[in-house]
Amino acid sequence: MDGLDTLKAKYLTAVANAADESALEEVRVAALGKKGEISAMMATLGKMEPDARKAAGAMLNVLKDEIDAALRARKSGLADAALDERLRTEWLDVTLPGRPRPRGTIHPVSQVMEELTAIFADMGFAVAEGPQVESDWYNFDALNIPPEHPARQEHDTFFMHRAPGDDRPPHVLRTHTSPVQIRAMTEQGAPIRVIAPGRVYRMDMDQTHTPMFHQVEGLAIDRDISMANLKWVLEEFCRAYFEVPSVELRFRASHFPFTEPSAEVDIRCSWEGGQLKIGQGDKWMEILGSGMVHPKVLQAAGVDPAQWQGFAFGMGIDRIAMLKYGIPDLRAFFESDLRWLRHYGFAALDMPDLPGGLSR
Numbered sequence: 001m002d003g004l005d006t007l008k009a010k011y012l013t014a015v016a017n018a019a020d021e022s023a024l025e026e027v028r029v030a031a032l033g034k035k036g037e038i039s040a041m042m043a044t045l046g047k048m049e050p051d052a053r054k055a056a057g058a059m060l061n062v063l064k065d066e067i068d069a070a071l072r073a074r075k076s077g078l079a080d081a082a083l084d085e086r087l088r089t090e091w092l093d094v095t096l097p098g099r100p101r102p103r104g105t106i107h108p109v110s111q112v113m114e115e116l117t118a119i120f121a122d123m124g125f126a127v128a129e130g131p132q133v134e135s136d137w138y139n140f141d142a143l144n145i146p147p148e149h150p151a152r153q154e155h156d157t158f159f160m161h162r163a164p165g166d167d168r169p170p171h172v173l174r175t176h177t178s179p180v181q182i183r184a185m186t187e188q189g190a191p192i193r194v195i196a197p198g199r200v201y202r203m204d205m206d207q208t209h210t211p212m213f214h215q216v217e218g219l220a221i222d223r224d225i226s227m228a229n230l231k232w233v234l235e236e237f238c239r240a241y242f243e244v245p246s247v248e249l250r251f252r253a254s255h256f257p258f259t260e261p262s263a264e265v266d267i268r269c270s271w272e273g274g275q276l277k278i279g280q281g282d283k284w285m286e287i288l289g290s291g292m293v294h295p296k297v298l299q300a301a302g303v304d305p306a307q308w309q310g311f312a313f314g315m316g317i318d319r320i321a322m323l324k325y326g327i328p329d330l331r332a333f334f335e336s337d338l339r340w341l342r343h344y345g346f347a348a349l350d351m352p353d354l355p356g357g358l359s360r
């Protein structure tokens with residue numbers, strides 16, 4: 001075995017000169033890899049006489065260990081240097097002041113939707129959704145509003161176009177969230193407790209009407225649900241939503257095709273000095289429509305009215321947002337005026353919840 005010293009000097013120099021981990025790996029492969037120089041010499045041992053083999057084998061092993069040790073030492077040296085370099089360049093001044101509050105705000109409609117979702121979730125209501133482009137069956141027929149019913153005209157419906165020659169009834173932009181009752185019952189059956197907040201559309205525009213606005217639908221179906229349950233749920237909701245100790249509601253007989261009996265609900269309030277106060281005073285303000293779900297509506301959604309009954313209600317979200325947060329003009333909700341949004345918007349990271357307080 002000649003030339004081992006030369007070999008040793010060659011590889012130790014190469015190790016010392018390797019500039020990074022990949023250069024170091026090349027040195028390792030050239031020396032100790034399967035086809036490396038040292039490995040090739042090991043392979044010749046088999047052909048030697050036993051004594052010579054023993055001596056040469058021992059020397060080769062020593063050389064191998066030396067190169068291996070040098071490789072390891074250099075590798076950890078390179079890693080330390082790399083870490084030092086990172087620590088030097090990725091330095092962070094933790095004494096810098098925090099970033100100011102984000103400039104975007106949560107729109108009052110989104111805020112109120114979060115608030116009502118939190119309140120109704122606490123009473124066991126899940127959130128259901130449906131499409132905004134709806135078939136006339138879901139928007140009207142299934143809710144006991146047949147084609148000739150006057151309620152269809154009252155809804156000022158937006159109709160979608162059909163292709164020429166296609167004379168099926170056109171789809172509509174849903175005029176209320178009530179069709180979600182049908183979808184939710186068809187999908188989940190009874191018993192069921194859901195609310196459905198969302199966008200609705202009617203051809204109307206003045207200080208208190210916009211062609212798109214928001215409603216929340218409520219639906220509770222079980223074996224023995226009555227108007228008394230409806231009244232309690234609505235009172236609980238109004239108390240929590242308006243963040244007052246007590247409220248008083250008044251049920252006025254009314255008519256909706258999809259409920260029987262039907263009631264419009266007023267809340268006691270005062271407007272003294274132009275300031276709305278909920279829960280006191282001698283004025284009444286209408287806030288929603290409601291009633292016991294009509295048997296035909298249950299039937300349309302595949303729920304047997306002989307076994308199941310319950311209540312439904314529908315409420316304008318924009319309107320209750322205006323009342324709670326003192327916003328005078330509905331149209332401004334949808335004008336995307338930054339000054340308005342900064343004034344009436346809510347901090348982006350405050351999620352309303354019941355224990356933490358809804359509006360803070």
Ligand code: DAH
Nearest residue numbers: 176178289290291312313314
């Ligand atoms: N869908 C009705 C509307 O848009 C509101 C409504 C009234 C919904 C009574 C209901 C209800 O679920 O029971 O005017």
